[in-house]
Amino acid sequence: MSDSNLFRLLPKVDELLRTESIATLESRFPRSLLRYGVQEAIETLRDSLRSGKIQEEKLRKITQGQEMAARVIAVLEKREGQRMQKAVNATGVVLHTGLGRAPLAPAAAAAATNSAGYCLLEIDCESGERGQRDRTIEKSLQLLFGCEAAAAVNNNAAATLLAVNSFAKGKEVLVSRGELVEIGGSYRMPEVMKAGSAKLVEVGTTNRTRLEDYQNAITKKTGLILKVHSSNFRIEGFTESTKLEELAALARERGIPIVHDLGSGLCVESKIPGLEEEPRVLQSLRAGVDLVTFSGDKLLGGPQAGLLLGKKEAIAKIRKNPLFRALRLGKQSIAALEATLQIYLRGEEEALREIPSLRMLRASKEELAVKAQSLAQGIRSLGIAELSISLESSTSQAGSGSAPAVELPTQVVALSHSKLSATKLAAKLRAANPPVFSRIENDRVLLDARTLLDGDESAIVGALSSLLQKT
Numbered sequence: 001m002s003d004s005n006l007f008r009l010l011p012k013v014d015e016l017l018r019t020e021s022i023a024t025l026e027s028r029f030p031r032s033l034l035r036y037g038v039q040e041a042i043e044t045l046r047d048s049l050r051s052g053k054i055q056e057e058k059l060r061k062i063t064q065g066q067e068m069a070a071r072v073i074a075v076l077e078k079r080e081g082q083r084m085q086k087a088v089n090a091t092g093v094v095l096h097t098g099l100g101r102a103p104l105a106p107a108a109a110a111a112a113t114n115s116a117g118y119c120l121l122e123i124d125c126e127s128g129e130r131g132q133r134d135r136t137i138e139k140s141l142q143l144l145f146g147c148e149a150a151a152a153v154n155n156n157a158a159a160t161l162l163a164v165n166s167f168a169k170g171k172e173v174l175v176s177r178g179e180l181v182e183i184g185g186s187y188r189m190p191e192v193m194k195a196g197s198a199k200l201v202e203v204g205t206t207n208r209t210r211l212e213d214y215q216n217a218i219t220k221k222t223g224l225i226l227k228v229h230s231s232n233f234r235i236e237g238f239t240e241s242t243k244l245e246e247l248a249a250l251a252r253e254r255g256i257p258i259v260h261d262l263g264s265g266l267c268v269e270s271k272i273p274g275l276e277e278e279p280r281v282l283q284s285l286r287a288g289v290d291l292v293t294f295s296g297d298k299l300l301g302g303p304q305a306g307l308l309l310g311k312k313e314a315i316a317k318i319r320k321n322p323l324f325r326a327l328r329l330g331k332q333s334i335a336a337l338e339a340t341l342q343i344y345l346r347g348e349e350e351a352l353r354e355i356p357s358l359r360m361l362r363a364s365k366e367e368l369a370v371k372a373q374s375l376a377q378g379i380r381s382l383g384i385a386e387l388s389i390s391l392e393s394s395t396s397q398a399g400s401g402s403a404p405a406v407e408l409p410t411q412v413v414a415l416s417h418s419k420l421s422a423t424k425l426a427a428k429l430r431a432a433n434p435p436v437f438s439r440i441e442n443d444r445v446l447l448d449a450r451t452l453l454d455g456d457e458s459a460i461v462g463a464l465s466s467l468l469q470k471t
């Protein structure tokens, strides 16, 4: 058969949907999905034909037997595996953006669930009138930080965009050259300025920016001074950055608003090992800036959100911006954020105990050793001969740009398999239900005790047991 005729052997979508082996799958998958699975399976075959990967005989075999049904199931199972679902974070990166950053405190998760139906999102219970959706969040932030006013939006990127657009639309924004961060994706300061209809004016040099540099850059067109915490990188060596207090004083003197984008926003005063250098929200507010912005799902340990705290007039301006409406939080995030702040209101001790990410960051060596030992024990009890298991010291990270240079001492379970490379073993762990994410070092899979939540140990043991028996 000529090559072009081979394509005629490809089954038609509707014909395949009628064959018994595929029609019976309707009990498992909705018809629209089944059609998609069939289309994808046929397309894959077409690609293989095109690239010469399969010949006539093989093609006939695939299309005439049960194999097509198996291929359709594989397509649909892959899709299922990509849905939002629980995962195990054994990477040791506490605020892992790919894995959802801060795990919510149980009370915050419960509050989010509780608001799923009708709820008091934007209504005043007493009067029955429309109200402000982040009213309780604002009140809590005022009580926690003594700020005049506060607001919450979708994330910190939204908060900075709002600040830039509200204060410097059509004007210039001064940013130190040492602070022109790229957070990820297309979130780079020059792009944020463009999106906020403002013009970026770079001040100073990459490693040194002095107060005079800001003084000299101020013109009639200056709308805002933006200080950005260099979250995900560190410049070391001969460096100088302007003190926030001095910069705030300069801004006040010249009548220019100043905003501090903190990024991570550490909200506790207690020492957290490795995070000594991380700027604190309170400290930044006390320096006299108009607004401080930070993320809800970084060191605060709550849901995705962007928090703006500061002066009354500054927040009023933010709220009046039409972008504020476009960037607002949904009800479940509001509920989770309220509940998270409620934990902080009960005191710092409570926050350190109840906020999972803070607990992980503060976990002691002994605590981590006990967890790692228990995990190793569980894995050993599977009795997989090919697996060598050892307990080792290693380092974990805060993640999401918090304390980038800091390595937190931790305990890991190191695995190597006599027949599988570390890459393959890690892939098998990710293919489990729930998927387990680890890190690879020296061709071994490391499971970090620091980022494990309740129940994760048995999930990891389960992942290894079901996978390794088949190899």
Ligand SMILES: *Cc1c(COP(=O)(O)O)cnc(C)c1O
Residues within 6 Å of the ligand: 155, 156, 157, 158, 160, 181, 183, 228, 229, 230, 231, 232, 261, 262, 263, 264, 294, 295, 296, 305, 306, 400, 401
């Ligand atoms: C993380 C970060 C952001 C972005 O915050 P999101 O909440 O992820 O939108 C902005 N600025 C700084 C300095 C950050 O560290």
